[in-house]
Amino acid sequence: MSPSPQFRALVFSLLLAMNPSVQADYIFNMTPGVTEISRGIHNLHMVIFWICVAIGLVVFSVMFYAIIWHRKSRGAKAANFHENTLVEIIWTLIPFSILTMMAIPAAQLLIKMHDTKTDSDLSIKIVGHQWYWEYEYLGEGVRVISRLSTPQEQIQNRDIKNPHYLREVDNHLVVPQKKKIRFLTTANDVIHSWWVPALGVKKDAIPGFINEAWAKIEEPGIYRGQCAELCGVLHGFMPIVIEVKTEAEYQTWLLEKKALMNNHPTIGHTP
Numbered sequence: 228m229s230p231s232p233q234f235r236a237l238v239f240s241l242l243l244a245m246n247p248s249v250q251a252d253y254i255f256n257m258t259p260g261v262t263e264i265s266r267g268i269h270n271l272h273m274v275i276f277w278i279c280v281a282i283g284l285v286v287f288s289v290m291f292y293a294i295i296w297h298r299k300s301r302g303a304k305a306a307n308f309h310e311n312t313l314v315e316i317i318w319t320l321i322p323f324s325i326l327t328m329m330a331i332p333a334a335q336l337l338i339k340m341h342d343t344k345t346d347s348d349l350s351i352k353i354v355g356h357q358w359y360w361e362y363e364y365l366g367e368g369v370r371v372i373s374r375l376s377t378p379q380e381q382i383q384n385r386d387i388k389n390p391h392y393l394r395e396v397d398n399h400l401v402v403p404q405k406k407k408i409r410f411l412t413t414a415n416d417v418i419h420s421w422w423v424p425a426l427g428v429k430k431d432a433i434p435g436f437i438n439e440a441w442a443k444i445e446e447p448g449i450y451r452g453q454c455a456e457l458c459g460v461l462h463g464f465m466p467i468v469i470e471v472k473t474e475a476e477y478q479t480w481l482l483e484k485k486a487l488m489n490n491h492p493t494i495g496h497t498p
């Protein structure tokens with residue numbers, strides 16, 4: 228009997244996974260991102276990860292040592308003691324101090340992440356809609372409606388999918404580099420969540436509430452994200468694309484956008 232197609236596919240994918248050149252394409256870890264905060268999150272994640280690895284090694288070493296060298300078949304007799312105050316104090320103090328060590332850098336980073344009050348250079352109101360994003364540049368009179376731009380032919384498998392399939396929009400959120408941008412998120416209908424991993428920002432957009440986040444992006448480029456709160460049938464079809472420009476390019480873009488909106492006041496106002 229020849230192996231089933233499923234079995235052959237499994238063997239093939241396992242062989243493929245063992246190939247070093249294929250492994251190079253996989254990144255299992257979180258990425259450091261492009262802001263000070265996202266790097267801070269990544270570093271904290273790595274520190275906590277290695278603390279967990281160390282705890283795991285210590286606990287499992289002691290456990291396997293006890294299981295192997297002090298097993299009953301070797302004639303080991305279990306110690307029988309209760310209410311040993313010293314032991315109880317030690318096994319309370321050790322986890323307590325480990326948790327405190329973890330909490331200090333985590334709290335420092337959280338405070339930094341939530342500090343939207345100081346020195347922000349511009350504020351952008353982000354409104355989640357079923358199913359697109361709306362960006363309003365506060366004080367500038369500029370509004371951008373950002374919708375999925377992947378053609379229906381690709382979604383319905385009638386055309387070849389492009390590399391940014393379902394992660395591309397008609398109008399990017401354009402922002403300047405090296406400026407502290409304050410994001411104010413809210414929603415028009417149901418709860419959405421504005422998530423851009425490279426910025427280390429994930430903020431719920433809740434109707435009737437305004438949440439705050441911020442980012443200061445060092446390098447120009449395009450960064451992508453998506454809605455991260457199940458918001459209805461097209462939840463997976465409202466991506467986020469941020470285009471970071473140099474300050475001069477951003478000012479030019481803003482002027483062009485303002486001129487366009489003055490000439491056509493309905494642009495960006497109607498979904």
Ligand SMILES: [Cu+2]
Nearest residue numbers: 419420454458
């Ligand atoms: Cu959504």
